[in-house]
Each structure stands twice: as structure tokens, then as C-alpha cells.
Amino acid sequence: MSTAGNSARKGHVQIRDVSVRFGTKGQMTEAASRVSLEVKPGEFVSIIGPSGCGKSTLLNIVAGFIRPSEGEALLDGKPIGGPGADRGVVFQQYSLFPWMTVRRNVEFGLKMQGLGRNQRESAARTLLGMTGLLSFENHYPDQLSGGMKQRVGIVRALATSPQVMLMDEPFGALDSQTRAVMQEILTNMWQQLQLSVLFITHDIEEAIFLSEKVYVMTARPGRIKAEVPIPLPRPRTPEMTASPTFQALVRQLKALIREESLAAMGGELDGGGLRGMDRQFARDGMKALT
Amino acid sequence: MSTATQRLFHEVPEHGEPAEAVPPRGLARPEEILRPPLPVPAASAVMPGPSERAWQVLRQHAPAYLMGACSLLGIVLFWHVATTYRLDFYIRFANIPTPMEVLSKVVEVNSSPKFIKNVGMSLRRIFIGFAIATVLGVALGMLIGRYRLTRGFLFPATEVFRPIPAIAWVPISIMLWPDNEVSIVFITFIGAFFPILLNTISGVQAVDGVLLRASQCLGARERQIMWYVVLPGAAPQIFTGLAVGMGVAWVSLIAAEMISGQFGIGYFTWEAYSLISYPEIVLGMITIGVLGLLCSGLIRFIGKSMMPWLGYGARAGSIR
Numbered sequence: 001m002s003t004a005g006n007s008a009r010k011g012h013v014q015i016r017d018v019s020v021r022f023g024t025k026g027q028m029t030e031a032a033s034r035v036s037l038e039v040k041p042g043e044f045v046s047i048i049g050p051s052g053c054g055k056s057t058l059l060n061i062v063a064g065f066i067r068p069s070e071g072e073a074l075l076d077g078k079p080i081g082g083p084g085a086d087r088g089v090v091f092q093q094y095s096l097f098p099w100m101t102v103r104r105n106v107e108f109g110l111k112m113q114g115l116g117r118n119q120r121e122s123a124a125r126t127l128l129g130m131t132g133l134l135s136f137e138n139h140y141p142d143q144l145s146g147g148m149k150q151r152v153g154i155v156r157a158l159a160t161s162p163q164v165m166l167m168d169e170p171f172g173a174l175d176s177q178t179r180a181v182m183q184e185i186l187t188n189m190w191q192q193l194q195l196s197v198l199f200i201t202h203d204i205e206e207a208i209f210l211s212e213k214v215y216v217m218t219a220r221p222g223r224i225k226a227e228v229p230i231p232l233p234r235p236r237t238p239e240m241t242a243s244p245t246f247q248a249l250v251r252q253l254k255a256l257i258r259e260e261s262l263a264a265m266g267g268e269l270d271g272g273g274l275r276g277m278d279r280q281f282a283r284d285g286m287k288a289l290t
Numbered sequence: 291m292s293t294a295t296q297r298l299f300h301e302v303p304e305h306g307e308p309a310e311a312v313p314p315r316g317l318a319r320p321e322e323i324l325r326p327p328l329p330v331p332a333a334s335a336v337m338p339g340p341s342e343r344a345w346q347v348l349r350q351h352a353p354a355y356l357m358g359a360c361s362l363l364g365i366v367l368f369w370h371v372a373t374t375y376r377l378d379f380y381i382r383f384a385n386i387p388t389p390m391e392v393l394s395k396v397v398e399v400n401s402s403p404k405f406i407k408n409v410g411m412s413l414r415r416i417f418i419g420f421a422i423a424t425v426l427g428v429a430l431g432m433l434i435g436r437y438r439l440t441r442g443f444l445f446p447a448t449e450v451f452r453p454i455p456a457i458a459w460v461p462i463s464i465m466l467w468p469d470n471e472v473s474i475v476f477i478t479f480i481g482a483f484f485p486i487l488l489n490t491i492s493g494v495q496a497v498d499g500v501l502l503r504a505s506q507c508l509g510a511r512e513r514q515i516m517w518y519v520v521l522p523g524a525a526p527q528i529f530t531g532l533a534v535g536m537g538v539a540w541v542s543l544i545a546a547e548m549i550s551g552q553f554g555i556g557y558f559t560w561e562a563y564s565l566i567s568y569p570e571i572v573l574g575m576i577t578i579g580v581l582g583l584l585c586s587g588l589i590r591f592i593g594k595s596m597m598p599w600l601g602y603g604a605r606a607g608s609i610r
Contacts, residue, residue, distance in 0.1 A: 065503060085509030095504040099522040099599045108518070109508035142602035160509060 010076050011163030011196035013039040013062055018071035019221075020057050030221035031057040034071070037215055037224060039164070039196045044187075046199040046207035048253065049217030049225075050261045055200045057222070059168050062198060063089050075164065085109055088157030092169040094149045096141040102152050103128065103137035109160035127155045131185070147178040151185070158193070165197045171206070180238065183209055187236050204253045208246060209236055216256045219263045226256055387569040392576070395569040409577065411553040412543060415471075416585065419478030420539050427483050427535070428528060431490025436520060448487060456481035456542035460549050474546045474554070481542030482535035489531025493524030526600060529593035533586050540582045555581065 020032040032054040039045045047055045060066040061073045064083040073080045075087070083089075096105050106124040115123075128134045131151055141149055150170055157165060171179045187210055190197055201207050207214045208230055216226040230249065232240060240246055366389055371377075373388040387395075399405040433440040434448075456477050463473040497520055505519045547556030559574030594600075 063503075063507060065506075083503070083506040085507070087507065089504065089507040091500050091504065093498075093500050095498075095500045097501060097504075097519065097522070099525070099597065108505070108510075111518075112505075112509040112511075112514055140599040140602050142599065156508070 009041040009194075011039075011041045012074075012076050013164055013196060013198060014074040014077075015058065015061065016072050016074070018058070018061060018068040018073060020054065020061070020066060021069045032068075033221040033223050035217075035222065035224055036071075037227075039198050041163075041196055042194045043213065044190055044197045044199065044211050045213045045215065046201055046211040047215045047217060048201055048204060048207045048257060049222065050219050050257065050263075051202060052220055053217045053260070054220065054222030055202075055217060056168055059089075059166050059198060059200050062164070063087055063166050085113065085160040086162050087164045087166055088160065088162035090150070090153050090157050090165065090167045090170040092172045094141065094146070094153065094173075096149055096152055096156070098141050101138050101140055102133060102144070105141070105152060106156045106159050108156065113160065123159065127159055131155055145178075146174050147182060150174065150182065154186070154189070158189075163196060165195050167197065167199045169200055169202070171203075172201075179206075184236075184238065186210065191235060204250055204257065205241060208232070208249050208253065209241060214253065216253065217260070219260045225260065228253060385568060387572055391569045392572045395573045399570070399573060405558065408553050408555050408558045409581070412547065412555040412581065415475050415478050415543055415547075415554065416536075416539055419475045419543070420482045420536060422475075423479045423482035423486055423535060423539070424532065427486030427531070428490050431487045431528075431531075432494055432516060432520060432524070434487075435491040435494025435524070436516070445491075448484070452484050452488075456538065457545045457549075460546055463546075464550055470550055470552060474543065474551060477546040478539050478543045482539035485534040485538055486528070486531040489527050489534070490524060493527030493531075494520055496527065497523035525597055526593075529589065529597070532589050532593070536586050536589055537582065540578065540585070544578060 015035055015037045018032060018035045019030065021028050021030050023029055035054075035058060037045070037047070037058070047058060049055050057066060061068055062075070062080065064080050064087070096102075097108065100108065103121070103124050106127060107120040110120045110123060125134060125137065128137055131154075133148065133152060133155065136144065136148065141152070144152065150173075154165075154170070171182050174182060183206060190210075197210075199207070199210060211230050214228045214230060215224055216228065217223065218225045228249070232243075232245060369386075370389050372383040373386050377383045430440075430444060430448075434445050435441075459477055459480050460473075463476050464470070467473040467476055501519055501523060502515060505515050510518065543554070544556035544559075547554035548560040551557035551560075555574055555577055559571055559578070562568070562570030562574060
């Protein structure tokens with residue numbers, strides 16, 4: 001990824017010292033606290049953390065749905081003002097328009113840009129053909145399986161050629177086999193298109209398999225607990241998940257996450273022994289890596 | 291190609307994947323997660339001939355038709371027995387015309403231009419009043435459902451007027467409008483307006499937020515969101531409002547015609563009562579029923595053909 005001209009490429013996401021607070025003064029909850037992270041142009045970055053840690057909040061800031069209470073969010077050096085077609089978003093819930101056929105869904109972004117019918121149609125058909133969905137172009141979303149719906153969702157987000165893809169647990173609702181295939185499709189797609197991707201998940205293996213870099217977040221209020229580079233070679237294959245490096249990364253991240261999950265549950269499970277064991281686990285993981 | 295090979299060719303690609311869908315380079319194996327889609331009649335492997343299909347449709351719907359016919363026949367039979375023998379058990383059938391009397395009236399009246407004109411007038415009033423109610427109800431409903439400002443200004447006002455039944459508007463309406471015709475159309479409008487408005491509002495508010503956000507991420511501006519996302523998203527409930535509104539429009543129209551009408555099927559029915567022409571009363575009632583049925587059937591038909599996606603959703607097939 002360290003080719004010359006990287007700096008000229010677009011899709012550079014920066015979050016600097018961002019805090020997000022919800023609610024009124026009496027009952028203020030802090031969803032994220034002084035978070036800084038970066039997605040370089042063409043980089044695949046995941047955020048993992050216990051549920052409710054503000055992962056999705058960070059994604060929503062980059063998407064332009066939420067403004068940070070403090071700090072700044074930048075896309076290619078400019079502050080993010082609101083949602084726009086330069087950032088494709090794939091949601092966890094299937095977000096296809098049920099009243100449009102698959103092709104109409106994919107065409108939607110292009111239609112909003114004012115592209116003519118013929119151009120839209122051929123662009124959508126090309127993308128659907130690339131992903132093996134062309135024979136379903138005239139189906140309605142309710143006629144498709146979950147995996148296919150989500151694939152259409154990804155294709156739809158790609159149609160306007162965004163520089164950044166934001167994915168909020170996109171495979172969370174899929175069964176594990178479908179999920180594995182979707183991860184492979186995504187990693188191949190990413191390699192071809194060279195997009196910046198910010199990927200939210202709570203699945204450790206998924207994060208490692210897909211990413212160049214994984215951010216681990218703490219329990220609420222969400223902070224960045226660790227930034228873990230993933231030194232696995234490309235292209236990624238399913239066989240890699242059995243490799244010692246991969247397994248070491250899994251152990252390391254699992255330990256980091258478990259510590260946070262316990263913290264998220266508060267004092268209920270605050271067994272000192274458990275915590276100590278997890279620290280040991282994390283150290284082992286690091287040792288195996290180095 | 292013989293039918294046998296045709297069938298073979300239709301059956302071989304189990305996942306329905308044509309050759310051009312094979313992805314280039316690394317994008318392999320999408321077919322693994324391709325499931326055959328839910329059955330679509332047009333794509334079925336063996337296409338039945340038209341007569342075969344008609345037979346299938348008939349067989350599928352025959353029990354429903356049979357049940358419907360039985361219940362209708364039962365009502366007519368009871369009506370016939372009760373009126374022929376002039377039953378009197380608290381309810382008095384002595385003055386009620388028999389089915390045969392009404393039937394002969396139907397034949398007689400269908401060749402009279404006066405009756406046809408009455409029906410035409412009622413339909414015209416329904417059409418105009420309902421059309422205005424649809425345009426205003428949907429437009430205001432979308433504004434009230436989506437924007438806090440319009441909701442703040444308009445919703446309290448509509449809530450004040452809503453509990454007043456359309457019939458209660460009759461005296462004021464006669465005073466308000468320059469002629470009788472307009473005031474009857476106005477009553478019809480009032481009747482249809484509120485169900486359409488309220489259903490549109492709740493339909494707009496029920497549009498899935500993730501769809502709104504998705505459209506924003508795809509670059510849709512507010513006006514485009516309203517037209518391409520909010521309107522179709524609320525459409526199923528808007529059509530519910532239209533169906534209910536059509537029913538109330540007929541109720542209001544008939545009442546208005548009976549009170550202040552000249553012409554119209556409601557006027558016809560009331561006039562028959564004044565003239566002691568009992569078979570015509572029943573004829574008027576049946577005509578109103580049939581017209582109402584046709585109108586709501588038309589709305590259902592339009593709704594179905596405008597919203598073809600609804601046949602595949604989770605709601606399809608929930609009746610036991």
C-alpha cells in the first residue's frame with residue numbers, strides 16, 4: 001500500500017480528540033471520549049469493542065449523521081458537514097428500499113446525481129454483473145436472501161464511486177457460512193477498488209481477516225484502548241485463519257476485549273482472578289507476535 | 291428445442307446463474323451464497339398454458355367464491371321467506387318489499403334516464419370530493435409527518451376539526467358555499483379528508499429511519515427524500531387511508547344528499563321513502579352498496595398495481 005502518490009489519493013479520514021455526549025445537562029451520557037483515529041487513503045481499518053462502547057457513534061460521525069461535541073472529524077483535510085455520496089455507508093440492518101427492484105436500488109445514488117436513465121442502467125448492470133447479481137436485477141429485496149441483500153447494499157454504496165466505505169457491522173445478521181464468504185468477497189473487492197474502509201464489528205476474527213489495522217475501544221465512555229496493526233499478507237485467504245500469526249492476534253485482541261467486556265458489566269463480575277488471567281493472556285499474545 | 295430439452299435447460303442451473311454473472315479475477319465464489327430466489331411465477335420452469343393457468347386460478351379461488359355465494363344466497367333466502375310470510379317478531383317485515391319486487395324495479399329503473407343520472411351525480415360528487423381530499427390529505431400529511439414546524443402549526447388545528455362528523459357540517463356547509471352542489475362535494479371531502487390525513491401522517495412517521503439515512507448517504511436532498519423515499523415508504527398506509535376515506539366519503543355523501551340534495555342516489559332513496567315507494571328504497575340501498583364496493587375495489591386495485599413489492603414481504607400470507 002506504500003506506493004508513491006499515496007498522498008495524492010483521496011479518502012483520508014481523521015478523527016481528532018473527538019468526544020460525543022448525548023442528553024441534557026442533568027442526564028448526560030458520554031458515548032465517546034477524546035478519541036483519535038485515522039484511516040489513510042486505501043486503508044482497511046476496523047474498530048472493535050464491547051457493545052455500547054460508541055463504535056457506531058464514531059462511524060456516524062464520519063458518515064455525517066452526528067456532530068462531535070468536541071474535537072473534529074476530517075475527510076481529506078476538510079471538516080465533515082453532513083452525509084454525502086462521497087462516503088458510501090453499509091448498515092447492519094438491510095437498508096434496501098423495498099419498493100425498488102435490485103437494479104433500481106443500485107441506480108438510486110446515480111439518479112440523485114442527475115445521471116440519465118441509460119447511463120444509470122448500464123452502470124448498475126456492470127456492477128451487478130461483477131458481483132454475480134445480474135440475474136436478480138428485477139427482483140425486489142424481499143425476494144432475496146440476507147447475504148444477497150447485503151451484497152446489493154454494498155454494490156449500491158459503491159455505485160457512486162465513494163472514496164470511503166463505512167460499514168457498521170454489515171454481516172452481523174448473517175449466518176456464519178454466508179458471513180465467511182461475504183468477508184472474502186469484501187476483501188477481494190477492497191483489493192481491486194483500493195478504497196478506504198472503516199469497518200465496525202464485534203467479531204475479532206472478522207476484524208483481523210479484513211483489516212490492516214484494528215482499533216480496540218474501551219467500555220463506555222468509549223476510548224481507544226489499543227491500536228493493533230495486522231501484518232498478514234495480501235491477498236487474504238480463509239486458510240490464513242489457521243496460521244499461528246492469525247491465532248496470536250486473535251488471542252491478543254480477545255484478551256483486550258474481554259477485559260473491557262468485564263468492565264462494561266461493572267462490578268457484577270469483578271473477580272480479580274479473572275482479570276489477572278486476562279492480562280496474562282494478553283501478554284502471551286504479544287509474546288507470540290514478537 | 292423440444293419441450294424435454296427446454297425443461298432440462300431450465301432445471302440445470304440450480305442457482306439460476308447465467309454465464310455473464312461470473313465475476314472477473316479475485317471476486318470468486320459468489321454463487322456459494324446465492325440462494326435460489328423465492329418462487330416467481332414468471333420464471334417457473336414449466337410454463338402452463340393459458341387454459342391450464344385459468345383452471346389453476348379457478349381451483350385455487352373456487353372455495354372462496356363458493357363460500358361468498360353461499361352467504362349471499364342465505365341472506366336473499368331469509369329476506370324472501372321473511373317478506374313473503376310477513377314475519378313479525380319485534381322486527382316487522384310487513385312493509386318490506388320482497389326480493390322479486392326489487393328485482394323487477396331494477397329492470398324498470400335501469401332503462402330510466404333519471405336513475406342513471408342520479409347514479410352519475412353521486413359518482414361525480416364522490417370523485418371530486420375524494421380527489422381533493424387525496425391531494426390535500428397526502429400533501430399535508432407528509433408535511434405534518436416529517437417537519438416539526440408544520441406539525442406544530444397544523445396538527446392542533448386538524449385535531450380540533452377531526453372529531454366533528456362530516457354530517458354535522460351540513461348546515462354550515464349550506465351557508466358557506468354558493469350552491470348546493472359545492473356544499474355536497476365539500477361534505478364528501480370532509481368525510482374522506484381526515485382518514486387520509488391521519489394515515490398519511492402515521493405512514494410517514496413509520497418510514498424506517500435507516501432508509502432515510504441510506505438515501506442521504508447516497509446523496510439525496512430533502513425534496514428527493516420526500517419524493518423517492520418518504521412517499522413510497524408511506525404508500526401502504528396511505529392506501530389504507532384512501533380505502534377508509536372512500537368508505538367515509540360515501541357515508542357523508544349519502545347523508546348530505548338525503549338532507550340537502552337534488553339528484554344523487556341518496557336523494558333517490560330518501561325520495562322513495564317520502565313517496566312510499568318501498569322497493570325503490572331497497573334498490574337505492576343496494577345501489578349504494580354496490581357503488582361503494584366498486585369504489586373501494588378500485589382503490590385496492592390501484593394500490594396493488596402501484597405497490598407490486600408488497601406481495602413478497604413478511605405480511606403476505608398471514609391470514610389463517
